[in-house]
Amino acid sequence: MRVEQISVFLENKAGRLAEVARILAEAGINIRALSLADTSDFGILRLIVNDNNKAKEALKQHGFTVGKTDVVAVEVEDRPGGLHRILDVLYRSNVNVEYMYAFVQQSGSNAVIIFRFDNLDEAVKVLQANGVPVIEGEKLYAM
Amino acid sequence: MIHDLEFETLPREALQAIQLRRLQAVVERVYAMVPFYRSKFDAAGVTPADIKTLDDLRRLPFTMKQDLRDNYPFGMFAVPMDHVVRIHASSGTTGKSTVVGYTARDIATWSSLMARALAAAGTTRGDIIHNAYGYGLFTGGLGIHYGAEKLGASVIPISGGNTKRQIMIMKDFGPTILTCTPSYALHLGEVADEVGVDFKELKFRAGIFGAEPWSEQMREEIERKLDMSALDIYGLSEVMGPGVSVECIEAKKGLHVFEDHFIAEIINPETGEVLPYGEMGELVFTSLTKEAFPVIRYRTRDITSLNPEPCICGRTHLRMNRVSGRSDDMLIIRGVNVFPSQIEAVLMEIKEVEPHYQLIVDRVGNLDTLTVEVEIGETGFSDEVRVLQTLEKKISKNIKEFLGVSAKVKLVEPKTIARSEGKAKRVIDNRKY
Numbered sequence: 001m002r003v004e005q006i007s008v009f010l011e012n013k014a015g016r017l018a019e020v021a022r023i024l025a026e027a028g029i030n031i032r033a034l035s036l037a038d039t040s041d042f043g044i045l046r047l048i049v050n051d052n053n054k055a056k057e058a059l060k061q062h063g064f065t066v067g068k069t070d071v072v073a074v075e076v077e078d079r080p081g082g083l084h085r086i087l088d089v090l091y092r093s094n095v096n097v098e099y100m101y102a103f104v105q106q107s108g109s110n111a112v113i114i115f116r117f118d119n120l121d122e123a124v125k126v127l128q129a130n131g132v133p134v135i136e137g138e139k140l141y142a143m
Numbered sequence: 144m145i146h147d148l149e150f151e152t153l154p155r156e157a158l159q160a161i162q163l164r165r166l167q168a169v170v171e172r173v174y175a176m177v178p179f180y181r182s183k184f185d186a187a188g189v190t191p192a193d194i195k196t197l198d199d200l201r202r203l204p205f206t207m208k209q210d211l212r213d214n215y216p217f218g219m220f221a222v223p224m225d226h227v228v229r230i231h232a233s234s235g236t237t238g239k240s241t242v243v244g245y246t247a248r249d250i251a252t253w254s255s256l257m258a259r260a261l262a263a264a265g266t267t268r269g270d271i272i273h274n275a276y277g278y279g280l281f282t283g284g285l286g287i288h289y290g291a292e293k294l295g296a297s298v299i300p301i302s303g304g305n306t307k308r309q310i311m312i313m314k315d316f317g318p319t320i321l322t323c324t325p326s327y328a329l330h331l332g333e334v335a336d337e338v339g340v341d342f343k344e345l346k347f348r349a350g351i352f353g354a355e356p357w358s359e360q361m362r363e364e365i366e367r368k369l370d371m372s373a374l375d376i377y378g379l380s381e382v383m384g385p386g387v388s389v390e391c392i393e394a395k396k397g398l399h400v401f402e403d404h405f406i407a408e409i410i411n412p413e414t415g416e417v418l419p420y421g422e423m424g425e426l427v428f429t430s431l432t433k434e435a436f437p438v439i440r441y442r443t444r445d446i447t448s449l450n451p452e453p454c455i456c457g458r459t460h461l462r463m464n465r466v467s468g469r470s471d472d473m474l475i476i477r478g479v480n481v482f483p484s485q486i487e488a489v490l491m492e493i494k495e496v497e498p499h500y501q502l503i504v505d506r507v508g509n510l511d512t513l514t515v516e517v518e519i520g521e522t523g524f525s526d527e528v529r530v531l532q533t534l535e536k537k538i539s540k541n542i543k544e545f546l547g548v549s550a551k552v553k554l555v556e557p558k559t560i561a562r563s564e565g566k567a568k569r570v571i572d573n574r575k576y
Binding site: 042044064067099116 | 554
């Protein structure tokens with residue numbers, strides 16, 4: 001019930017993001033979802049791709065610092081109140097969200113939200129107990 | 144104004160006779176009291192009895208900063224601890240700082256020499272001295288302080304920091320002499336501007352600035368912006384502290400070395416060969432009168448030259464020119480001595496980062512800034528911003544704790560720090576002196 005996410009350290013200077021995109025393109029990696037957290041000095045690019053190991057190797061070869069983290073992907077109805085319902089469930093169960101980002105599936109009716117939790121196992125249990133659909137990694141990479 | 148007319152204007156022959164007598168005494172004393180010197184002299188095949196002329200000083204081995212570190216903390220003291228009344232130390236990681244001691248007589252000597260230095264800038268009993276050198280283990284604050292009291296001037300022991308309050312005190316107390324680092328003097332000028340205080344309306348006559356290298360351009364800037372005469376003072380804790388040499392207000396051209404207490408030499412830092420007057424090289428000091436912590440041919444790593452020409456002020460003591468650089472990689476940041484190896488030692492203690500780093504020194508406004516760029520590898524990397532920012536803060540805090548200097552820490556990608564021939568360029572100093 002977990003999804004692998006890779007994260008890349010980026011200095012806050014021109015061309016770094018483009019460089020990552022170029023390396024991934026050359027390695028034939030397809031990006032499923034991404035988010036960029038930034039401070040005045042550095043950024044952390046988080047990516048869900050179709051082939052984590054290949055992406056990680058390609059980036060490392062080019063000198064990037066790359067990390068791997070487990071996150072949770074959740075399907076949410078693409079309509080008002082969809083997100084609120086999930087966050088409410090988590091809040092009531094005292095599950096903290098470190099960060100999250102979302103994307104809308106090509107097929108249309110559902111959105112996917114990626115959550116990074118402090119306590120992943122506990123979070124998955126809470127989500128499932130409340131009938132929130134959690135997506136398998138394999139399914140997400142192939143979307 | 145000459146504080147000690149007799150000793151500061153001694154004819155050269157008489158001065159040299161005093162130097163020789165004192166040199167013989169100190170060499171004999173360190174040989175008897177400090178195992179380090181005894182074994183060094185023995186290894187060099189020289190005994191105190193061999194010192195028959197001042198030229199024989201050259202037969203004695205040099206003392207390096209590393210020797211002081213090796214004998215940390217009190218191994219170089221030449222008196223029992225119950226004779227030591229004061230201890231100072233340079234900043235540094237544990238085991239790496241240099242510790243110096245003073246007997247009551249050393250403090251009296253130091254106070255007299257600082258009184259001479261203050262008088263050379265025209266300070267008299269009636270003056271109020273605003274002393275913004277740091278008080279503490281650093282010799283700057285207390286050195287000036289005791290000299291000011293010895294001279295009979297009033298001293299405001301304001302120490303460093305809290306600049307706006309300093310400006311208020313300057314306005315209210317009307318100090319006439321300013322003592323601090325030259326960069327802090329300029330910073331005071333800027334802050335005064337911000338709070339609408341004009342230095343021209345303050346009562347300052349002169350400032351005595353030291354503890355970091357500065358230039359003639361900075362002198363002009365300070366004199367223009369702060370409306371006072373700006374003089375250079377030199378000293379280092381290993382030799383005594385401030386008051387080893389100072390400029391006279393009459394000439395403002397080179398710093399008179401108080402030669403009845405110190406012998407200055409200039410050497411080629413590569414070969415150790417003594418260079419003639421006028422040639423640039425590394426400054427070496429031998430203390431002649433210190434009891435607790437005498438130094439024999441101590442290599443300061445400061446690069447300058449000596450000028451024996453008579454001075455219009457009447458002092459017969461020769462002058463050293465402004466320090467123009469270092470023969471090692473020491474940086475002086477806001478008056479604090481920083482070696483890249485000390486930063487490295489701090490980084491080595493933090494397992495999350497690679498020991499690949501670069502120091503970027505700059506001057507923003509008039510204050511030195513230190514940025515430490517550290518490469519972040521997989522060990523310390525996290526997908527969470529908070530974790531990386533905590534890491535930056537931790538490094539910065541450790542540097543502050545161990546070295547006493549504030550640094551901004553910036554994580555950078557691996558291999559971004561330029562490596563030339565496998566050896567990283569550790570320091571980029573963008574300051575202009």
